[in-house]
Amino acid sequence: MDTQSAKKTLLLVSVGNKARTIKSTLKKNAANLFLINESRSLSSALEFLEKNPCHIILLDMNLKDSPGLESLKVVYDKYPQLPVIVVLDDSEQIDYMELIVNGAQECLPMAEFKDENIVKYIHSAIKRKEMEINTINLKDEYEGIKVLLSELKKRNEELTKMDQLKTNFISIVSHELRTPLTYIKEGISQVLEGLHGEINEDQREFLSISLEGVDRLKEIVNNLLDISKIEAGRIQLRKSFMDINEVVTRVVNDFQTVYRKKGIVLDLDLPGTPLNTYIDREKIIQVITNLLSNAYKFTERGKVTVKVEDKPGYVLLSVRDTGVGITEENLNKVFDKFVQVGRTDGPGIKGTGLGLGIARGLVEQHRGKMWAESESGRGSVFFFSIPYLDSLQVVQEVIRDSIIDADLHKSEFVILLVKIENIDYLEPDVFQLGTDTVLNSIEDIVRNVLRRGTDQIYRLSRDESIIILPDTKWEGALSLRHRFTEKTRAYLGELENDYRIKVNIDLGMSGFPRDSDKSDILLEKARANRKDLYLGDERRHASRLPVDMIIIGANNDGEKKEFKTINISLGGVCFISRKYISLPEHNEIEICLPEEYGNIRVKTVISWTEKLEDLDEYQIGLKFMDLGDKERDKLFRFIELSNRKA
Amino acid sequence: MNEKILIVDDEPHIVKMVAARLKSLGYTVESAFNGEEGLEKTRQWKPDLIILDVMMPKMDGPTMAAELKEDQSINQIPIIFLTALIKREEDEAQNHMVGGNYFLAKPFDPLELINMVKSVLKNN
Structure with a gap:
């Protein structure tokens, strides 16, 4: 039985000598592999297939009831998963491709x-049929995934629309x-105030209740508006740096009378020092107010203590x-919507069950956490943290x-x-003004150029400031940039005149939604698009190279002159264009001299054998090209001068 | 006293309540129910203060305020905007309206209204 069941069912559809020959070959070589069934016509074959599962069919193309290709088409049409081997007469001329296309393996x-x-052929x-079926299934699956994907897209669109509806709904309802x-x-x-005539005590009482x-x-x-905004992630915080102690003190003072x-x-327990946090003042007031109202409601006697602590990285x-x-x-449920734990029946102060949820949401908007600890009967502590941001x-x-704002509008x-x-050459020891002063002045220039209350300027680091221009189109920003540049x-x-030092300022711009819709990419x-204020693309980042190098200058007669440790990025007076630097040898560099030296731009050919970046000290041979004697003298004098200064 | 205040709001109940409140304080009060009417009354009557709803049919508050600013003879009149919008939109509106305007969010307390009216009139 076991060998029997492992055998595959084979159906041979043929007649006469052909049938006999095939049958004997199979019996001789594969009797243990196949259970051989025979049909002499297409109709009897179909009859057999209808009643029995079959693994392979050997199909003669010259059947009496169905000559030629037709029988293959019928079988394939009815049993597309059944592998078919077509039996041809030795001399038969037939279109092989046509048979394959019509389902023959x-x-x-x-x-x-x-x-x-x-x-072997049968196996x-x-x-091959199995593989074909698998491929078809895969294709179906792929089609299925495509359908799912488009459904997902549709669903997403619907959800977005619903979210929009919800927002509109909130706005309208409010x-x-x-x-x-x-x-x-x-x-x-x-009426209560008696503006429309005297009222009696009863009327006063009822109206007071109504009020x-x-x-x-x-x-x-x-509260409903607040919680729905928080849930939709659409609450807009207006943050600035301030001492959180001052905010806490204000709220606590407001509550003193009612307590x-x-x-x-x-x-109130405050640390001795101001804690400079980046917060939305009104929202933090709301958080503390909600916590103090909550404590007030559930405390009958004793005291409530508000404590502010300075922890590493955050304020607790x-x-x-x-x-x-x-x-x-x-403990955790108290922050859920509409949940009021320990609420008593009868008269008393009622809340909406939203206050703590709102408080937690607002704290989370400040990247902080809120949690509660308690011992039933002995009181509760509500904590929240506000992290310091760099x-x-x-x-x-x-x-x-x-x-978010621009998207909305x-x-x-x-x-x-x-x-x-x-910056490295402008630090206070080199440059008596200090970079802070320079950036401050430049920020002032920005403010002067913009004159809009909504523009925001932030100091990103000691050498970078960011200006955000809301509701501004690219073209508008370009003209602003132009004015700012001037x-x-x-x-x-002025700086150059007064302090004989040249500050290199780079200006970069990116726009939403023009460049990206992600904050870090913007x-x-x-940063990546920044250009030098004077030279645009040409000087890009050249002075980044903190390079002390020996420049060997040679004139056209081969006379060499060596200038030691001239700083090529000294105050941006001269520089190497970045685009030449990554090339290993025989490259051009460009040196620019300030105006008082005749504003020469010198193109030179230099050779070096190793990449600049790999060397501690750079030795660059300069060969000045297309340079007259006069210019060369000027250049040498300038380099000498810079050398002495450094 | 006896300063003239114009109330412009499409909601007649609001107009009635605010007018009653202000009259009780001794102000002379006129009312209009949309921006166009408000503009006309302002030109004719030259009030000392306008209390103006932000959202109105026909001509809304900000549009009416902008029209006022165009007219030399009435562009000095202070405006208190009444708004039922949520806080953020309020701020937005504020950003788009130029100079010297005041905002009062609905629903307001009577005391808030009185204090604001008094202080605005005093400052102008």
Whole structure:
């Protein structure tokens, strides 16, 4: 039975001598492999196939009831997964390709059916059919994935649309709710105040209750708006650097009276030093307010302590109460929407169950965390952290916010990057003004050129400033840059006159959505696209090479002159164009001299055997080309002078 | 006292409430229900202060304010904008409106309105 079941079912459809020959070859060579069945006509073959599973069919093309290709077509049409070997007469002329196209795996003349090789043919036909089916399945799967993908895309579009609808909905609802709230509140207030005639005590009491209800509605509307904005990730923070102690103190002072009335002590524990954090003042006030309202609600006696601590990398704030506390399992739930743990029935102060969720959301928007610790019956502590950000993180946040903003308003914005290129030569010991002064002055120039309140300037590092121009098109930024360039050149000219030092300023620009919609790429592009204020592309980053080198100058007569340790990037007075530097030998360099030396631009040929970057000290032979005696003298004099200065 | 205040809001209930409040304080009050009407009344009546809703049909508040700024004879009149927009959009609006305007978010407290009206009139 076992060998029987392992055998493959083979159907031979042929007649006469051919059938007999094939059958005997198979019996002789593959009796243990195949279970051989025979049909003498196409109709009986189809009958057999209908009732039995079959692994391979050997199909004669000269059947009585179906001569030629037709039988193959019928079989393939009905059983596309069945491998077929077509049996041909030895002399038969037939279009091989046509048979393959119509589903045959193999077409063999009778001669091939006479020895054991036929077994190999049969196996290979079965194998090939399997592969064909696999390929088809893969194709189907691929098609399926394509369909899924397009469905996903569609779904994504729908979701985006729904998100937009939700946003619009919030905006509309807020407007629609706020307007009637306004006149309900105003109307009740006016009657209460006696603006429209005297009212009695009962009327006063009922109207007061109504007014409280209106105030609560107002709070709910505001909270709903806040939480939905936080959830949609669309809350826009307006951050700046400030001492967080000052913010905390203000909120605590505001709460003193109401706490005193309830008989609870409100303590404030601050560190001795100011803590400069990058925060949205209003939002942090909201966070602390929510925590203090919460502590107030659930504390009947004792005290509430607000503590600010300076930790490595972040500020830790905590609000500790001696209230009812929260059980272990409820600790995390307190931050969920509409959940009010420990809420009591009956009269008392009610919240919306949104306050802590909003607080946590706002803290997370500051890259901080909020959590609670508690012992039921002994009080709770709510902690939150606000990390210190470095200037790069700040700038990236600002750019990210700008992207959200521009996306929302379908507007464009541009980033302008100002960099002092030769900072190493402008540090205070070399340059008595200091780079800070230079960047400050340049930032002032920017402010003067822009004169818009919405433009933001950030110091990225000691040599880089970033200017963000919201709602600005590329063309507009280009004309701004032009004006800025003019003014900065004038300023740099003054510096040169007064201090005999040349500051190299690079200016880079990138635009949203022109260059990218990602903050780090926008910053990177502004850096990569920067150009020298004077020379544009030509001088790019040349003075980055902190190079002390020996220049050997040779005149046309072969007379050599050596100039030791001249700094080629000294204050940007002369430089090597970057584009020549990576070439290993015999290259051109260009030296530019300042105006007082006749503003010569010298093209020279230099040779060196190793890459500049690999050498500690650079020895470069200069051969001045196309240079008259006069110019050469000037150049030599200048180099000597620079040499002495350095 | 007896300063003239024009209220422009498409919501008649708001107009009525604010007018009642201001009259009780001794101001003379006129009202309009859209920007076009507001502009016309401003030209005729020359109020000392305009309380102006941001979102209105026909002509909205910012447009009306911009028209006012074009007219030499009335461009000095201070404006308090009433807005029911959410905070961020409020800021946006503020960025787009030039000079010397004040904002009051709906729903406002009576005291907020009174204080703002008093201080604006005092400053001008």
